[in-house]
Amino acid sequence: MAAQSRTHSASSPEGGGSGGPGSPGSPGSPGSAPGAGDESLLAALLDGMDAALCAFDAKGVVTHWNREAERMLGWTPQEAVGRRGLAGWALRAADAEDVEGRLLGAMEAPGRQVHECALVTKDGGRVLVRIQSSGVTGADGRARGVYCAFSEAHTQIDLERSIALSEALLEDAAWGVVLVDADLRPAVANASAARAFQALSSTAMLGRPLGELLEQGVEDLEGALQHVLAQGAPPAPAEIWVRLRGAEPAEGAEPAGGAEGAPGPLAAGGGDGGEQSRQRCWRCGFLRLASPLAEEPVPLGVAWLFQDVTEAKLAERDAARLRFRDTQSNRAARAAAECEDPMEAATVHLDFALAGFADHALLDVLADPDPGRGPARAPRLVRAALTPTGARGRDPGIEPGTASGLPVAYPERHPALQAYQCCGSVRTSAGTPAAAPAPAPVPESWARVRKWPQGTVHGLCTVLRSRGATLGVVTFLRDAGRRPFDRADAAYAESVAAHVASSVDLARPAEAP
Structure with a gap:
C-alpha cells in the first residue's frame, strides 16, 4: 500500500x-x-x-x-x-x-x-x-x-528559550504578569501580580471576573483587553488608574472625612489620602496571544504586564500643580499691582487663585477691629467680596461690601469663626460631624446653614494676618465634583491669604473715620 x-x-x-x-x-x-x-x-x-x-x-x-x-x-x-x-x-x-x-x-x-x-x-x-x-x-x-x-x-x-522566558516572567519578574483568557478572566498570574491585587496567592485570583477584584477602573481595563483581542497590541504602554475592591487606605493616611473644625494650619476634616491612597496607577503593556498550531491566528487571550507607578504619577501631578499655582501667583501679583483700589487687588488675587483650585472664594473682613477684644467674644465678619460674582446657586443675602458694616450671620462654631479664633486654617467636608443644629444634614442644608453657595461640599477657611493683626478670613469652597481639600491646598490657601491680607491692610486706613 x-x-x-x-x-x-x-x-x-x-x-x-x-x-x-x-x-x-x-x-x-x-x-x-x-x-x-x-x-x-x-x-x-x-x-x-x-x-x-x-x-x-x-x-x-x-x-x-x-x-x-x-x-x-x-x-x-x-x-x-x-x-x-x-x-x-x-x-x-x-x-x-x-x-x-x-x-x-x-x-x-x-x-x-x-x-x-x-x-x-x-x-x-x-x-x-x-x-x-x-x-x-x-x-x-x-x-x-x-x-x-x-x-x-x-x-x-x-x-527552550521561550519556555524559560515564560517561566521567569511567571516566577521572578518584578512586573505583574497576568494571562487573561478570551472571557477576560485571569488564567495565570505571577507572584508580583498577586501582591498588586492583594490576593492571598496567585491562584486565588484565577478564573474570577476582574470586577470582583477591582472596584474602579475595571471598565477601562476590560475595554483595553477587548481592544487588544480585536486589534492587537497597542503601540505604547497605557497608564490606568484602578482601585482594588476592599482595599484599605495606606498607613498614615487621613480618613476621607475628619472632625470638622480641628484647629491648626493643617487641621480639619477632608483628609489627605483616604480615597486617593486606595487608588493605584498601573503602567500596562498588552500582548495578544495566538495559537502557533492553528492555520489562522486564533486568539488565546492577552498577556497583561503591569507595574505600579502611583508614587511617580502623584509626584508628577504635585509638581505640575505647584508650577501652575506659582504661575497664577505671579500673574495675580502683576495684575493686582495695576489696581488703584486695594480691595479690588484683593479680589484679583482670589480670582487668579480659583483656577484649578476651588469653585468659590469668600472674603470676610473684621467689621470693628479692636485690639482689646477678648477671645471669648465672637468676631463680627463682614462679607467684603464674593468671587465669581453672580455664581450659580448662591443663596440670596447681603451683597458684598463693607460700607454697611452688617456682619454675616455665621452660626456658632462656623469654620470661618474657628479659623479666626485659632489663627490658622480649617478644612471641612459634608458628611463629617457637623456643628449645625440640624441632626443629619444633607449637602444642601449643610451648605445653607453655613451661608455658603448651594452645592458646596468642601470648605477651607484661612485667617488673614498682616502686621501682627488679624484682619478677617478668606474661604475657598468646592462643589461635589471635586475632592476634599488637603494639606497642600491649605498651604496654598495660606500663601494666597498673605497677599490678600496685604491688600486688605492697605484698604483699612482709607475706610477709617
Missing part, C-alpha cells in the same frame, strides 16, 4: 537485513505483524509529526523515516529505509562511528538519551540537530531497536 511504501521497506538495498514492520527485527512490530489498518494509522501518525523521526532495528538498519525528516535532510523514505546506519549518506564517515554508537547505545541505556550532532543533507549541506533517542523492547524484554526524534538545534533552543 502507498502509505506503507513511504515509511517502511521489507528489504535493505544494501543487504543489511529485513526492516519491514512485520519482521521480527522491526521495532514497529515487537510481536506479530500489524494489520493493514494499523499500517495506515502508523504511517499517518509518523508523517503528521512536527519532529523528524527515524527508527533502527537491532542491527542498525533504518526501518522508519517520516516526512519531516525528508523535509529537513532531503532524503526520501525510499532512499533512507533499509540502509544500514547513517554513514556515507546522512553522516560523514568521520562522525559515523561515534554518532551511531550513541544512537544504538540507547537500546541498552535506561530512559531517553539526548545529544547533538551534524547530519548531512542530500545536497551536501550540514544541519546541526538535537536527537532524542529511546530504545524499544519486545514482549520478551529483549532490545528490538531504537527510535530517534530530531529537530534543528536552533529551533529547539528557541523553544
Whole structure:
C-alpha cells in the first residue's frame, strides 16, 4: 500500500537485513505483524509529526523515516529505509562511528538519551540537530531497536528559550504578569501580580471576573483587553488608574472625612489620602496571544504586564500643580499691582487663585477691629467680596461690601469663626460631624446653614494676618465634583491669604473715620 511504501521497506538495498514492520527485527512490530489498518494509522501518525523521526532495528538498519525528516535532510523514505546506519549518506564517515554508537547505545541505556550532532543533507549541506533517542523492547524484554526524534538545534533552543522566558516572567519578574483568557478572566498570574491585587496567592485570583477584584477602573481595563483581542497590541504602554475592591487606605493616611473644625494650619476634616491612597496607577503593556498550531491566528487571550507607578504619577501631578499655582501667583501679583483700589487687588488675587483650585472664594473682613477684644467674644465678619460674582446657586443675602458694616450671620462654631479664633486654617467636608443644629444634614442644608453657595461640599477657611493683626478670613469652597481639600491646598490657601491680607491692610486706613 502507498502509505506503507513511504515509511517502511521489507528489504535493505544494501543487504543489511529485513526492516519491514512485520519482521521480527522491526521495532514497529515487537510481536506479530500489524494489520493493514494499523499500517495506515502508523504511517499517518509518523508523517503528521512536527519532529523528524527515524527508527533502527537491532542491527542498525533504518526501518522508519517520516516526512519531516525528508523535509529537513532531503532524503526520501525510499532512499533512507533499509540502509544500514547513517554513514556515507546522512553522516560523514568521520562522525559515523561515534554518532551511531550513541544512537544504538540507547537500546541498552535506561530512559531517553539526548545529544547533538551534524547530519548531512542530500545536497551536501550540514544541519546541526538535537536527537532524542529511546530504545524499544519486545514482549520478551529483549532490545528490538531504537527510535530517534530530531529537530534543528536552533529551533529547539528557541523553544527552550521561550519556555524559560515564560517561566521567569511567571516566577521572578518584578512586573505583574497576568494571562487573561478570551472571557477576560485571569488564567495565570505571577507572584508580583498577586501582591498588586492583594490576593492571598496567585491562584486565588484565577478564573474570577476582574470586577470582583477591582472596584474602579475595571471598565477601562476590560475595554483595553477587548481592544487588544480585536486589534492587537497597542503601540505604547497605557497608564490606568484602578482601585482594588476592599482595599484599605495606606498607613498614615487621613480618613476621607475628619472632625470638622480641628484647629491648626493643617487641621480639619477632608483628609489627605483616604480615597486617593486606595487608588493605584498601573503602567500596562498588552500582548495578544495566538495559537502557533492553528492555520489562522486564533486568539488565546492577552498577556497583561503591569507595574505600579502611583508614587511617580502623584509626584508628577504635585509638581505640575505647584508650577501652575506659582504661575497664577505671579500673574495675580502683576495684575493686582495695576489696581488703584486695594480691595479690588484683593479680589484679583482670589480670582487668579480659583483656577484649578476651588469653585468659590469668600472674603470676610473684621467689621470693628479692636485690639482689646477678648477671645471669648465672637468676631463680627463682614462679607467684603464674593468671587465669581453672580455664581450659580448662591443663596440670596447681603451683597458684598463693607460700607454697611452688617456682619454675616455665621452660626456658632462656623469654620470661618474657628479659623479666626485659632489663627490658622480649617478644612471641612459634608458628611463629617457637623456643628449645625440640624441632626443629619444633607449637602444642601449643610451648605445653607453655613451661608455658603448651594452645592458646596468642601470648605477651607484661612485667617488673614498682616502686621501682627488679624484682619478677617478668606474661604475657598468646592462643589461635589471635586475632592476634599488637603494639606497642600491649605498651604496654598495660606500663601494666597498673605497677599490678600496685604491688600486688605492697605484698604483699612482709607475706610477709617
